[in-house]
Amino acid sequence: MAALAERHPGLAAWFGYIRRIPWLAFLLLYTIVTGGPFVWVALMSLRTTNEILDAPYALPSPAHWGKFAEAWTASKYGVYFWNSLIVVGCAVVLLTLIGAMAAHALARFQFRGRKALRLAILSGMMVPPQLLILSLFQILLQFGLYNTLAGLVLAYVATQLAMTIYILEGFFAQLPQDLFDAARMDGYSDFEIFWKITLPIGMPAIATTVVLNFIILWNEFLFAIVLLTDDDKRTLPLGIMHFMGAHQLDIGMIATGLMISIAPIIVLYACFSEIMIKGMTAGAVR
Amino acid sequence: MAVVKLEALSKRYGGNAEASVRSMTLTIADGEFMVLLGPSGCGKSTALRMIAGLEPISSGTVAIDGRVVNAVPAKDRDIAMVFQSYALYPHMTVRQNLAFGLKRRRMPAAEIEKRVASAADRLGLGPYLDRKPHALSGGQRQRVALGRAIVRSPKVFLFDEPLSNLDAALRVTTRNELIKQQHDLGTTTIYVTHDQVEAMTMGDRICIMNRGEVVQIGRPLDVYRAPADTFVARFLGSPPMNLMSGVLRRNGADHAVEVAGAVLPVTGFEAGLLAPFADRPITVGIRPEDIYESGAQPGCSAPAAVSARVAAVEPLGAETLLVLSLAGQAEECVARVGRVSAHSHGDAATLYLDAATLHLFDPQTGRALPRAAG
Ligand SMILES: Nc1ncnc2c1ncn2[C@@H]1O[C@H](COP(=O)(O)OP(=O)(O)OP(=O)(O)O)[C@@H](O)[C@H]1O
Numbered sequence: 001m002a003a004l005a006e007r008h009p010g011l012a013a014w015f016g017y018i019r020r021i022p023w024l025a026f027l028l029l030y031t032i033v034t035g036g037p038f039v040w041v042a043l044m045s046l047r048t049t050n051e052i053l054d055a056p057y058a059l060p061s062p063a064h065w066g067k068f069a070e071a072w073t074a075s076k077y078g079v080y081f082w083n084s085l086i087v088v089g090c091a092v093v094l095l096t097l098i099g100a101m102a103a104h105a106l107a108r109f110q111f112r113g114r115k116a117l118r119l120a121i122l123s124g125m126m127v128p129p130q131l132l133i134l135s136l137f138q139i140l141l142q143f144g145l146y147n148t149l150a151g152l153v154l155a156y157v158a159t160q161l162a163m164t165i166y167i168l169e170g171f172f173a174q175l176p177q178d179l180f181d182a183a184r185m186d187g188y189s190d191f192e193i194f195w196k197i198t199l200p201i202g203m204p205a206i207a208t209t210v211v212l213n214f215i216i217l218w219n220e221f222l223f224a225i226v227l228l229t230d231d232d233k234r235t236l237p238l239g240i241m242h243f244m245g246a247h248q249l250d251i252g253m254i255a256t257g258l259m260i261s262i263a264p265i266i267v268l269y270a271c272f273s274e275i276m277i278k279g280m281t282a283g284a285v286r
Numbered sequence: 287m288a289v290v291k292l293e294a295l296s297k298r299y300g301g302n303a304e305a306s307v308r309s310m311t312l313t314i315a316d317g318e319f320m321v322l323l324g325p326s327g328c329g330k331s332t333a334l335r336m337i338a339g340l341e342p343i344s345s346g347t348v349a350i351d352g353r354v355v356n357a358v359p360a361k362d363r364d365i366a367m368v369f370q371s372y373a374l375y376p377h378m379t380v381r382q383n384l385a386f387g388l389k390r391r392r393m394p395a396a397e398i399e400k401r402v403a404s405a406a407d408r409l410g411l412g413p414y415l416d417r418k419p420h421a422l423s424g425g426q427r428q429r430v431a432l433g434r435a436i437v438r439s440p441k442v443f444l445f446d447e448p449l450s451n452l453d454a455a456l457r458v459t460t461r462n463e464l465i466k467q468q469h470d471l472g473t474t475t476i477y478v479t480h481d482q483v484e485a486m487t488m489g490d491r492i493c494i495m496n497r498g499e500v501v502q503i504g505r506p507l508d509v510y511r512a513p514a515d516t517f518v519a520r521f522l523g524s525p526p527m528n529l530m531s532g533v534l535r536r537n538g539a540d541h542a543v544e545v546a547g548a549v550l551p552v553t554g555f556e557a558g559l560l561a562p563f564a565d566r567p568i569t570v571g572i573r574p575e576d577i578y579e580s581g582a583q584p585g586c587s588a589p590a591a592v593s594a595r596v597a598a599v600e601p602l603g604a605e606t607l608l609v610l611s612l613a614g615q616a617e618e619c620v621a622r623v624g625r626v627s628a629h630s631h632g633d634a635a636t637l638y639l640d641a642a643t644l645h646l647f648d649p650q651t652g653r654a655l656p657r658a659a660g
Pocket residue numbers: 299300302306324325326327328329330331332333480
C-alpha cells in the first residue's frame with residue numbers, strides 16, 4: 001500500500017480524503033444544524049410575511065432591504081438598540097471592573113473571612129433570577145430607580161457579578177505569585193499592580209467574561225420587561241414583541257428585528273474570539 | 287551600599303506549629319556576598335522574603351544601615367530581588383521589564399534609557415530588548431531578571447536560587463558572570479541556595495541553616511575545614527564527610543581514638559576538652575579526600591592503616607570513589623582516591639586514614655570539639 005502510494009501521489013491524497021470522510025460528514029452536519037436556522041432567519045429578514053407564508057424556504061427575490069430601515073425608524077428599533085447598548089455597555093464595564101478587582105483580591109490576599117466572603121459571593125450564582133425579581137422590583141421602586149435604565153444596569157451587575165468573579169478568580173489564582181512579589185519589589189502598590197500586572201495578563205479571561213456577559217445581558221428579557229415600562233426605555237429583546245400581535249405574528253419583521261439584534265454579538269465575537277480561545281487553551285502564563 | 291543586620295529574626299506562619307525561621311541573628315557587611323545555605327525547607331526563602339518585606343516578621347528585627355525596616359513596605363526598602371522563576375512580566379518586552387522599576391520612581395525618560403542601555407550592554411541583552419520573555423531562552427531570561435535588579439542600583443540584592451532552572455553548563459558560566467557583576471557593582475548581596483558548590487564558590491561568607499536555625503556562619507573554607515557540628519559536616523562537601531563511631535583512649539598525656547580496628551593518634555585538640563570523653567564513645571569524622579590508598583602518598587601526614595572491604599568502585603574520570611565497609615561501623619565509608627584505583631569490587635583492602643585531619647564530635651549533641659588554635 002505504501003509502495004502504491006509512492007508511485008501514485010494522487011492516489012495517496014485520495015486515501016487521505018477518504019479516511020477523513022466520517023469526520024468531515026460530522027462537521028458538515030453540525031454546521032447545518034447550528035448555522036441552518038441562522039441562515040434561514042437571515043433570508044426571511046429580507047422577505048415580507050406574505051412571501052414567507054407562500055414559500056417558507058425560498059430565496060429573497062427581490063430582497064426588501066427597506067425592511068431594515070422600516071424596523072429602525074417606524075418600529076423604533078433605533079431607540080431600543082441604543083437603550084440596549086447603553087444598558088449592556090454600562091453593565092459590562094462595571095461588571096468587568098468590579099469583578100476583576102474582587103477576583104484579584106480573592107486570589108491574591110489572605111485576609112480574615114476570605115473563605116466566607118468568597119462563598120457568599122459565589123452562592124449568588126445559585127439563586128434563580130425569578131426568585132429575585134419581586135424583591136428587586138420593590139427595592140428599585142424604593143430608591144426611585146424603577147423604570148430607569150440605571151436601575152436595570154444595577155440589576156444586571158448584581159445578577160452577573162458572581163459568575164464574573166468565579167471565572168476571573170480561577171484564572172487569576174493560577175498566575176504565579178512571584179510576578180506580584182516582583183512588582184512589589186519594583187516599587188508598585190497593590191492598586192497599581194492590579195492595573196499593570198493583573199489586568200493585562202488576565203486579558204484572555206477578561207475577554208471571556210466580557211463576551212459572555214454581553215451575550216447574556218443583550219438577550220435578557222425577564223428583568224427588562226418587569227423593570228421597564230416606558231416604551232422609550234425598552235431594550236431590544238422587548239422590541240421584538242412589537243411584531244407579535246394578539247392574533248398573528250409578523251414573521252418577516254420579527255426576522256428583521258432578530259438580525260438587527262444579533263449583529264452586535266457577531267461583531268463582538270469576531271473581535272474577541274481570538275483572545276478568548278487563547279485564554280481557554282493556554283490556561284495561565286508560564 | 288548597605289549593612290544588613292538581622293536580630294533574633296523569627297517567623298511562624300499562621301497554622302504552622304513550628305516556626306519556619308527561629309531567632310536568626312546575622313550581620314551582612316557592606317558589599318559582602320553572603321550565601322544562605324541549607325537543605326530544602328530549612329527557611330532560607332522565608333528569611334529572604336522577610337528581609338525583602340514580602341513576608342510579615344513574627345518577631346525580631348531587620349535593619350538596613352542601622353534603620354529598623356520592619357514596618358517599611360517592600361516597595362520602599364530599596365532592595366532588588368531575583369526570583370527562582372525569574373518572574374519576568376510576560377506582557378512586557380525586555381526593555382519594558384528592565385524599565386518597570388525605574389518608571390515607578392519617576393525617573394526622567396533619558397536616565398531610564400541610559401540605565402537600561404548600560405545594563406543591557408553589561409549583560410549582553412542588546413539584541414533582545416524588544417522581545418517578550420516567552421521568546422527568550424532560559425539563560426537569557428535569567429539575565430533579564432538579573433538586569434532588572436541591576437538597573438535599579440539598589441542598596442541590597444536578594445537572590446533566591448536564581449540558577450536552579452538552568453542546565454549544568456549554563457549554570458557554571460552564569461555563576462561566574464554573577465560573581466563578576468557583584469564584584470564590579472560592590473552591592474551587598476544575600477544569595478539563597480541549596481547547592482553547596484555555589485555556596486563554596488560564590489560567597490564571601492556562608493550562613494548554614496537547618497530547621498529554621500542558623501548553625502554556622504563563616505568563610506566557605508573555614509566552615510569546610512571546621513564544621514560546627516555533624517549536620518554541617520555532612521551537608522558541606524560531596525561526597526559528605528564520613529562519620530564513624532569510635533572510642534577515645536587516654537594514653538598518658540596523649541589521646542587516641544579506636545575506630546574500625548585502627549588506633550589513630552589525636553593531635554591538635556585541647557586536652558581539657560577531650561577529658562570528659564575518655565574511654566567513652568565519640569563520633570569521628572574524616573573527609574573522603576583524607577583517606578589514602580597508600581600511606582606514602584604526599585599529603586598524608588599521619589597515616590593510620592585500617593582494613594576494609596571494597597563494597598563498590600565508582601570511577602569518575604578525574605577521581606575514583608571507593609565505597610568501603612569497615613569493621614564495626616554501621617555506615618559505609620567513602621574514600622576519594624586517584625584517577626585509577628588498584629582496588630576492585632569485593633576486595634579486602636588496607637587503606638590509610640590521615641589522623642592529622644580527623645574531626646571529633648560529641649555523639650550526644652553532635653557539636654564538634656574545636657581544634658586548638660594554631
Ligand atoms: N506560605 C506559607 N505558609 C505556611 N508555611 C510555609 C509557607 N511558606 C513556607 N512555609 C514553611 O516554612 C518552612 C520553610 O520554607 P522555605 O520556603 O523558607 O524553605 P526553603 O529553605 O526556601 O526551602 P527550598 O530550598 O525548598 O526553597 C517550610 O517548612 C514550609 O513548609
